[in-house]
Amino acid sequence: MKCPICRHQSMVTVNLEDGPKAYHCGACEGDWIMANDYEYWLASREVAEESAHPLTQFEIQDSPVPKLCPTCRQILFKYRVRQDIQFHLDHCRGCGGVWFDKDEWKVLRSVNLHDEFYKIFTRAWQEKLKQLDQRDNFAKLYRDRFGEDDYAELRKIKAWVEAHPHQQLILGYLTSEDPYRP
Ligand SMILES: [Zn+2]
Ligand SMILES: [Zn+2]
Structure with missing residues (x-):
């Protein structure tokens, strides 16, 4: 099997650290998982006690060139992983294979995503990422408009109002021009 990046380079089978069998390219050090x-x-491994790991960042060379599936020759599609992870995973919609550039497996391993990374290729996962981006954009907008201090104050007030038993009365009071008239 040929490497989708280096093209001519034949890959050899390896076992990934705490992972499945993969085809490894000695030139670019990427891995292809079928x-x-x-x-x-997934079905045969022994599940170890898993604790929350901090994200380990590596200098990832996320290859930008379009890649062809080394198994079935279809175009690989790029998928975002998480908001705090900068690289994309390349996934074949034909045979389900996944390409990991050098060290990408290690990053997924560090946050325990290595045994459920197939979720990344679901619509639900990608939609969730978009929603998180939208929330960040709104937060940035409010921060820009109000300034950091006022924005912090505003959030405090909002939390206070929402937790208050007289929430509706407070909102009416705040938004009424003259709350002392019937
Ligand atoms: Zn390669
Ligand atoms: Zn394929």
Whole structure:
């Protein structure tokens, strides 16, 4: 099997650290995981006690060139992983294979995403990412408009109003021009 980045380079089979069998390119150090190898590993591995890990960042060379699936020759699609992870994963919609550039597996391993990374390729996962981006954009907008201090104050007030038993009365009071008239 040929590397989708280096093209001519043949890949050799390896076992990823705490992971499935993969085809490894010695030149660019990327790994190709086939869907059935991944499923076999998921089903057969012994699950260790998993604690929350801090995200380990590596200098990832996320190759920008379009890649062809080394198994079935279809175009690989790029998928965002998480908001705090900058690289994309390349996934084949034909055979389900996934390409990891050098060290991408290690990053997923560090946040325990290595045993459920197939969720990344679902619509739900990608929609959730978009929603988080939207929330960040709104937060940035408010911060720009109000300034950091007023924005912090505003959030405090909002939380206070929402937790208050007389929430509706308070909102009416605040928004009424003259709350002392019937
Ligand atoms: Zn390569
Ligand atoms: Zn494929």
